[in-house]
Amino acid sequence: MNAETGIGASVLRKEDARFITGKGQYTDDISVFGQTHCVFVRSPHARAKINSINTDAAMAVDGVIRVFTGSELVEDGIGDLPCGWVVTSKDGSPMIAPPHPPIATAVVNYVGEPYAFVVAETLQAARDGAEAVEADFEILEAVVETATASSSAQIHENAPNNQAYDWELGDKEATDAAFANADHVTTLDITNNRLIPNAIEPRAALGSFDAASSTYTLYTTSQNPHVERVVLALFVNVAPEANLRVISPDVGGGFGSKIFVYAEETAVIWASAKVGRPIKWRADRTESFLADAHGRDHVTKAELALSSDGEMLGLRVKTIANMGAYLSTFSSSVPTYLYGTLMAGQYKTPAIYVETQAVFTNTAPVDAYRGAGRPEATYVVERVVETAARELNMDPVELRRKNFIPPDAFPYQTPVALEYDTGNYGASMSMALDLADSDGYAARKATSEANGKLRGRGYSCYIEACGIAPSQLVISLGAGVGLFESAEVRVDVSGSVTVMTGSHSHGQGHETTFAQLVSDRLGIPFESVNVIHGDTGRSDYGLGTYGSRSIAVGGSAIDRALDKIIAKGKKIAAHMFETTDDQVEFAEGQFSYAGSNEPKPFAEIAGAAYIPAVYPLDELEPGLSEKAFYDPQNFTYPAGSYVCEVEIDPSTGVTEIQKFVAVDDFGNVINPMIVEGQVHGGLAQGIGQALLEHGIYDADGNLSTGSYMDYAMPRAADLPDFEVDMTSTPCTHNPLGVKGCGEAGAIGSPAAVMNAITDALGVKDVPMPATPHTVWETIQQGA
Amino acid sequence: MEESGEFVIPASPQEVWDALQKPDILKECIDGCEEMTITDDGVFACVVAIKVGPVKARFTGTVSIVEPNPPHSYFLDVSARGGGAGFGSGRAEVKLQEVAEGTCLTYHVKGTIGGKLAQIGTRLFQSFSRKMTRTFFDRFSHRWMG
Numbered sequence: 001m002n003a004e005t006g007i008g009a010s011v012l013r014k015e016d017a018r019f020i021t022g023k024g025q026y027t028d029d030i031s032v033f034g035q036t037h038c039v040f041v042r043s044p045h046a047r048a049k050i051n052s053i054n055t056d057a058a059m060a061v062d063g064v065i066r067v068f069t070g071s072e073l074v075e076d077g078i079g080d081l082p083c084g085w086v087v088t089s090k091d092g093s094p095m096i097a098p099p100h101p102p103i104a105t106a107v108v109n110y111v112g113e114p115y116a117f118v119v120a121e122t123l124q125a126a127r128d129g130a131e132a133v134e135a136d137f138e139i140l141e142a143v144v145e146t147a148t149a150s151s152s153a154q155i156h157e158n159a160p161n162n163q164a165y166d167w168e169l170g171d172k173e174a175t176d177a178a179f180a181n182a183d184h185v186t187t188l189d190i191t192n193n194r195l196i197p198n199a200i201e202p203r204a205a206l207g208s209f210d211a212a213s214s215t216y217t218l219y220t221t222s223q224n225p226h227v228e229r230v231v232l233a234l235f236v237n238v239a240p241e242a243n244l245r246v247i248s249p250d251v252g253g254g255f256g257s258k259i260f261v262y263a264e265e266t267a268v269i270w271a272s273a274k275v276g277r278p279i280k281w282r283a284d285r286t287e288s289f290l291a292d293a294h295g296r297d298h299v300t301k302a303e304l305a306l307s308s309d310g311e312m313l314g315l316r317v318k319t320i321a322n323m324g325a326y327l328s329t330f331s332s333s334v335p336t337y338l339y340g341t342l343m344a345g346q347y348k349t350p351a352i353y354v355e356t357q358a359v360f361t362n363t364a365p366v367d368a369y370r371g372a373g374r375p376e377a378t379y380v381v382e383r384v385v386e387t388a389a390r391e392l393n394m395d396p397v398e399l400r401r402k403n404f405i406p407p408d409a410f411p412y413q414t415p416v417a418l419e420y421d422t423g424n425y426g427a428s429m430s431m432a433l434d435l436a437d438s439d440g441y442a443a444r445k446a447t448s449e450a451n452g453k454l455r456g457r458g459y460s461c462y463i464e465a466c467g468i469a470p471s472q473l474v475i476s477l478g479a480g481v482g483l484f485e486s487a488e489v490r491v492d493v494s495g496s497v498t499v500m501t502g503s504h505s506h507g508q509g510h511e512t513t514f515a516q517l518v519s520d521r522l523g524i525p526f527e528s529v530n531v532i533h534g535d536t537g538r539s540d541y542g543l544g545t546y547g548s549r550s551i552a553v554g555g556s557a558i559d560r561a562l563d564k565i566i567a568k569g570k571k572i573a574a575h576m577f578e579t580t581d582d583q584v585e586f587a588e589g590q591f592s593y594a595g596s597n598e599p600k601p602f603a604e605i606a607g608a609a610y611i612p613a614v615y616p617l618d619e620l621e622p623g624l625s626e627k628a629f630y631d632p633q634n635f636t637y638p639a640g641s642y643v644c645e646v647e648i649d650p651s652t653g654v655t656e657i658q659k660f661v662a663v664d665d666f667g668n669v670i671n672p673m674i675v676e677g678q679v680h681g682g683l684a685q686g687i688g689q690a691l692l693e694h695g696i697y698d699a700d701g702n703l704s705t706g707s708y709m710d711y712a713m714p715r716a717a718d719l720p721d722f723e724v725d726m727t728s729t730p731c732t733h734n735p736l737g738v739k740g741c742g743e744a745g746a747i748g749s750p751a752a753v754m755n756a757i758t759d760a761l762g763v764k765d766v767p768m769p770a771t772p773h774t775v776w777e778t779i780q781q782g783a
Numbered sequence: 784m785e786e787s788g789e790f791v792i793p794a795s796p797q798e799v800w801d802a803l804q805k806p807d808i809l810k811e812c813i814d815g816c817e818e819m820t821i822t823d824d825g826v827f828a829c830v831v832a833i834k835v836g837p838v839k840a841r842f843t844g845t846v847s848i849v850e851p852n853p854p855h856s857y858f859l860d861v862s863a864r865g866g867g868a869g870f871g872s873g874r875a876e877v878k879l880q881e882v883a884e885g886t887c888l889t890y891h892v893k894g895t896i897g898g899k900l901a902q903i904g905t906r907l908f909q910s911f912s913r914k915m916t917r918t919f920f921d922r923f924s925h926r927w928m929g
Contacts, residue, residue, distance in 0.1 A: 044870060044898035044899075111902070131867040132866075286899070286903060289902070290902070698901070698905070700895055700901075702901035702902060703901075704901070704905050706903050709836070709906065710903070710906060
């Protein structure tokens with residue numbers, strides 16, 4: 001292996017040269033001949049009946065080509081946007097999924113929901129046309145609050161009490177018994193604030209129909225173009241799957257918000273055939289705020305039963321999850337199978353019972369956002385554990401250590417369905433305490449006090465389930481898709497390699513990480529590997545990138561395809577060595593045989609495969625190209641220990657994070673620099689949630705935080721220098737021993753920050769985001 | 784959204800009442816008012832160009848006088864639409880009371896705004912509406928001053 005570019009090397013990212021020189025090709029950079037422009041007409045009301053839509057004035061605008069309303073899609077057989085995971089309620093009934101037409105027809109249910117769209121020669125003409133569309137609405141009472149949604153006006157005819165489902169997990173009786181025997185019960189009522197994802201590149205779509213071949217091509221900002229294709233073909237009925245090509249070129253961040261199949265690309269690809277010309281749409285920033293799927297938005301009551309000496313005996317969690325107006329593509333799985341299953345955390349709590357009631361409101365749909373369910377679960381577990389330690393006058397570190405699943409207990413079956421394969425939580429905790437200079441804390445606190453400041457320290461020991469996931473398991477739980485990944489490794493005649501992956505990179509650096517994996521295993525130069533992704537016309541299939549699954553599932557699929565390449569290479573080499581393939585070794589890029597002192601380099605075997613002179617073609621096909629579909633046996637379980645120290649100015653309520661230590665166990669790591677970058681990004685988003693970000697709807701359902709004037713994103717100045725390090729217990733069930741790192745920072749950090757703030761203030765809870773105003777008010781209330 | 788205030792105008796309640804019914808006077812006093820007409824059934828129709836933070840638009844509105852009790856009080860029902868910029872509606876209660884300096888006009892408005900105005904202008908809207916009201920009464924009072 002090459003120490004500079006192989007597995008474990010911090011290789012600079014291949015893709016960055018084009019990104020930082022402005023050469024990236026994003027959807028909006030792509031233009032095609034005859035292209036038109038599209039603007040969506042969006043509801044200004046949170047909930048209203050559409051009495052009529054008048055498009056005459058819009059059609060009269062100079063440059064407008066067509067104005068479409070939702071009924072035209074319905075008449076053409078275009079189906080609803082589906083939710084791909086059917087969650088079953090306690091009573092055995094399937095969840096209620098209200099009709100979700102891509103373009104609203106009879107009612108609108110959130111501000112920003114599209115009810116018409118205008119196609120025009122120019123963007124300006126499309127905008128003018130959209131302004132000229134007139135609709136007569138009958139305004140209805142809007143439902144906005146998560147906590148009271150089930151007792152508010154009914155939004156959907158088929159969803160009484162505005163309930164999508166009422167789900168449970170765990171053993172209720174055993175948990176009740178644990179509480180009955182407990183010496184102490186800690187209760188915590190907490191909310192997980194609504195977040196609005198803010199990828200740097202807004203969503204966009206460019207759809208075109210080629211009448212000559214009856215094929216559609218859709219360029220769009222998707223994290224999973226194959227899923228987009230299958231949903232548009234199979235459920236929305238836009239086109240036969242074989243006639244639809246979906247390309248996700250460079251995509252500028254997703255964080256989950258680009259997993260889903262949205263109204264806009266559906267409308268654009270459908271209408272391209274009606275108009276007979278390509279149609280482009282790109283969201284402006286306020287559209288992104290209004291119409292991208294939002295994240296989080298939970299109201300939770302958590303109770304932890306303990307013995308007097310701090311042994312955790314039982315955990316009871318009851319959550320109301322706001323789904324927004326409709327069930328987005330994977331929304332139903334987020335507050336259930338990606339949430340309730342994580343309630344054991346890093347602890348051996350023997351009895352756990354989780355209930356989640358999912359409710360509809362007149363707000364934008366809520367779906368997966370970096371971490372998806374796991375940040376919410378970690379927030380519950382780690383806030384209640386820290387609170388319990390304070391109530392029992394125990395060191396929160398000691399309470400955790402006492403309850404950690406010990407390293408020799410793996411594989412460990414939790415009471416909430418998951419079986420953890422491996423981990424060493426105490427090791428991460430010890431490293432984090434060292435890095436955080438735990439021993440010097442008392443002195444720092446004294447210095448803060450002397451300066452009139454309040455200092456606090458908080459911990460968070462998160463676990464997550466990523467590398468989603470064994471197909472048959474998730475399908476048995478209601479998922480409508482398998483969750484394997486595909487890979488194709490094409491060896492060229494010259495020995496260079498092209499890899500087609502079903503994973504999609506929208507900032508993660510796959511072109512580099514996957515090339516390191518291939519070059520390391522084949523012993524070929526890093527520069528000789530080209531990674532292709534994001535095009536249904538070039539790779540067989542893929543489930544895409546989310547849930548920190550790319551290296552664990554996509555990387556493992558590549559690894560399996562490489563096994564096949566090496567196996568065939570050995571067969572070819574065996575003929576050249578005049579031996580059998582079981583006598584051939586492959587290492588460091590060389591095929592060798594004990595009976596020969598002339599090993600064959602990989603490139604020579606590649607050449608021999610395509611210029612097949614040396615082996616019988618009736619026994620062995622020419623060429624060297626292999627595919628693999630890899631289905632994981634289990635989730636992977638990254639875990640870590642985070643320590644946060646804050647200093648609060650009581651006169652202003654301003655919180656400054658003075659120290660943030662993150663120690664993660666991601667198993668084996670291919671590129672430590674990329675992994676560290678992923679942790680940094682996740683921490684920034686988690687700290688953003690804790691201190692700054694909040695998606696707020698007013699009582700009428702207007703989104704009050706519809707721009708950067710009112711929605712605070714974290715900036716460099718809000719964040720400390722992170723201290724990031726790693727421990728490693730390699731994953732036991734995938735060939736690379738990897739776990740995934742994309743979400744960890746966002747999952748672990750909010751609880752650490754809020755535990756530090758509540759410690760500094762000496763209060764049980766402060767709602768996120770802990771803005772200076774909120775913190776100052778909390779101080780005043782206590783004073 | 785709720786807003787209250789009072790202004791003292793150096794004129795009698797009857798003079799104030801009469802002036803408040805005249806479209807040309809209203810047009811002159813409302814900042815950005817481009818058109819103001821009164822229909823046969825006593826409804827004012829107006830076009831007002833406004834700018835709230837980043838939202839700049841021409842609003843078309845109607846104002847109806849409800850429960851007039853001249854020259855003491857009335858309600859105004861207001862409804863305005865600014866195309867893509869948003870919309871607003873509300874009711875204002877206006878009372879005129881004779882005081883030593885002339886007339887004390889008190890008002891109480893309850894209203895809602897929606898659309899782009901609500902998404903990116905909420906924070907700015909209250910200060911905008913206060914300024915617009917102050918400008919109106921400054922100009923209105925000025926009619927009776929030096």
